Amino acid sequence: MGQFSYLFDMTTERLVAAWGISQGKSTVARKEIATRMRGHPLANGGTYHRGHAIAHTLGGSTDINLVPQLGKINSGPFQALERLAVSHAGALYFIYWLYGPGNSQVPVGVEQGLLMPGATACTFKLATFAN
Template identity: 35%
Template sequence: MDAAIMIGSWRIDYQRIMKRLKGKSPRAKAEQFLDAVEQIWVSRYTGRSNRRSTPHWIDLEPGFTYVFDCTPEERLVVVYGFSGKPLGKRDAPRMQGFLGGSIKDVYPGCDKGHFIAHAMGGGLDINLFPQARTVNRGWCQQGYLYRSMERYCTANSGTFVFSRPIYGDESWKPHYLEYGVIRSDGSLWIGEFGN
């Protein structure tokens, strides 16, 4: 399937959804937003994939839910929740062992990125993916925006955030990452990042 066609068909009109929400507080808006989009995320993933998908909801870190496709490639559909404090010190040896060590040999130009940053409560394992180094480290315009969104969530504990990988083929490396935040004023901040 052509990645450009498949990726374009996965877009969701989030602003239209936000206009229908009645919640007054950012938390109430986030809960209503989640009620409106959770099944859309899953149906867009399962409807556009050539895979026989088996999504499972997994609560691993306090505050975050991972919707994970448990097919042979095992890949994330979406992760969402409320930012918080790191669960502990970063487990550097465990992260170094991800993908058997060096990621640059398997995925040139990539880092071992987090769907949800460690600084806001994200963990390892299904939270890790091959992420474009320039985005992960903030070395390009997209990367600067991505890091700004992560910093916002870290500085504002309790912020609703989601990370949705957009796949262009059957691998577990996303072609794009859709990242969304509901800010303290109740507005939605969305970014799409090439990978």
């Protein structure tokens, strides 16, 4: 799964966090992962997507990298930092999933961040979304 690391809770069988250094835009064709994504269950009907914790365009794959995400977040504001990470090779991108009590596979929120090194300073961006 590229240059990214994943923290997975084996007891509750859910992804907790993922992080890594952007290598720029991935060249892996999306159709190559479509079959694997179809096998991943959706949660709560059509409201949720099989969302990538690490975007496909950053080199994120399937399986451990797929998390139920609200469609309105996954296809909207969530993409802003993903796009910045893709356009800033060398930037540290990270994501942390928040879960409520119990063992639900559906997160209640997500925090994503990006640390972009620059010539004279680093830029840090953080976004938090309810899921």
